Amino acid sequence: MKNETLFERAQRIIPGGVNSPVRAFRAVGGAPVFFERAAGPHLWDAEGRRYIDYVGSWGPMVAGHTHPEVVAAVQAAAARALSFGAPTQGEIELAETLCRLVPSLEMVRLVSSGTEATMTAIRLARGFTGRDVIIKFEGCYHGHADSLLVKAGSGALTFGNPSSAGVPADTAAHTLVLDFNDPSKVKKAFAEKGNEIAGVIVEPVAGNMNLVLPAAGFLETLREECTRHGAVLIFDEVMTGFRVALGGAQARFGIRPDLTTLGKVIGGGLPVGAVGGRRDIMKKIAPLGPVYQAGTLSGNPVAVAAGLATLKLVEAPRFHEKVEATTRALVEGLAKEAKSAGAIFSAQSIGSMFGVYFRAAPPRSFAEVMQCDRDRFNRFFHEMLKRGVYLAPSAYEAGFVSAAHGAAEIDETLRAAREAFSVA
Numbered sequence: 001m002k003n004e005t006l007f008e009r010a011q012r013i014i015p016g017g018v019n020s021p022v023r024a025f026r027a028v029g030g031a032p033v034f035f036e037r038a039a040g041p042h043l044w045d046a047e048g049r050r051y052i053d054y055v056g057s058w059g060p061m062v063a064g065h066t067h068p069e070v071v072a073a074v075q076a077a078a079a080r081a082l083s084f085g086a087p088t089q090g091e092i093e094l095a096e097t098l099c100r101l102v103p104s105l106e107m108v109r110l111v112s113s114g115t116e117a118t119m120t121a122i123r124l125a126r127g128f129t130g131r132d133v134i135i136k137f138e139g140c141y142h143g144h145a146d147s148l149l150v151k152a153g154s155g156a157l158t159f160g161n162p163s164s165a166g167v168p169a170d171t172a173a174h175t176l177v178l179d180f181n182d183p184s185k186v187k188k189a190f191a192e193k194g195n196e197i198a199g200v201i202v203e204p205v206a207g208n209m210n211l212v213l214p215a216a217g218f219l220e221t222l223r224e225e226c227t228r229h230g231a232v233l234i235f236d237e238v239m240t241g242f243r244v245a246l247g248g249a250q251a252r253f254g255i256r257p258d259l260t261t262l263g264k265v266i267g268g269g270l271p272v273g274a275v276g277g278r279r280d281i282m283k284k285i286a287p288l289g290p291v292y293q294a295g296t297l298s299g300n301p302v303a304v305a306a307g308l309a310t311l312k313l314v315e316a317p318r319f320h321e322k323v324e325a326t327t328r329a330l331v332e333g334l335a336k337e338a339k340s341a342g343a344i345f346s347a348q349s350i351g352s353m354f355g356v357y358f359r360a361a362p363p364r365s366f367a368e369v370m371q372c373d374r375d376r377f378n379r380f381f382h383e384m385l386k387r388g389v390y391l392a393p394s395a396y397e398a399g400f401v402s403a404a405h406g407a408a409e410i411d412e413t414l415r416a417a418r419e420a421f422s423v424a
């Protein structure tokens, strides 16, 4: 009952009762769960019910919730200062850590969200090249900057239309939306408009249309075409960074982007984003160069402390190997339970990210994602929720496992799934 009363109260004063749309459960139906406490792999809601968490705050909690070393670092930083609005040593240490761990980073600017990071990367690509056109891919989400709230135009290579009210048509007109994993469309776009294209932004592993892996050759084509035409290749690793590998998707797939955007894990749950990459491009940012960018709380000392403590944990020997093995055990177990229940289902994982699909095989494109049985997922979601397992409240989101998840949590999840598959 308390969740419902909190939701009614929230809706009176906050649009939709939430501060970010996906939290409202509109995709899956029902009232959202209001949480009060978290520890390791677990969440507790306002009614004291415990859940195994596979959202992890949409990615940041890769070391598990309220890790003692992260909490201690935050407490110590907060006791010294909450914010200066002036440079601190911690920001240098975080920038140095990111440049050490992410292969293509030569310089980095800290911001306070993934949206700020991608908005800055787009402006940088345009400022560096003097061109206006940006290519993105249908199903990829890069935050809510105007240029990125764009859906595909009517024809394959016609410029985009706004996907949100409030985005001017002539802003969207500079964005070309292509099909993820379709190299032929990318080559055609560059052949026709190469000298107008400022940059390409891509989730190197898509996690915002559910999990979709890059097809062989797709990322390589983006790299080749951007190099050939002098366009900036932007890997949006806000979600994949420190999730698909220590160095992100760029390390796992061996592709060197010109700019990378980061977020989520690098703040350990507190607001940190980052944009970084080639020094010659990054030197265009104010106050060094003509591309303006700023932020009152950029590099906030408390958030930076949480990020540094989290990255220290992530760098521990075998961290990724262990969490990847746990994630693989989860998806293999789910597929086995689905098969026993005769459900048309598939699942896959990469690093500590996973996707579950009510479709016979994992989708390889946005069109194939749309073939998944969303209603079946929604029933499954609620059956799992009833059994204390918190999946992402949308069929179009990836799931996340943390280093705090162990065999006990996987076994409990699979027991819940066995029942959920039979009734959902």
Ligand code: KE4
Residues within 6 Å of the ligand: 020, 021, 022, 023, 058, 113, 114, 115, 116, 118, 141, 142, 143, 144, 203, 207, 208, 236, 237, 238, 239, 240, 263, 264, 397
């Ligand atoms: P934020 O502005 O929400 O920190 O980051 C935007 C963003 C940018 N790039 C990628 C690849 C992202 O996944 C995101 C944000 N991801 C969503 C999850 N689908 C955040 C959840 C939400 O919107 O509430």
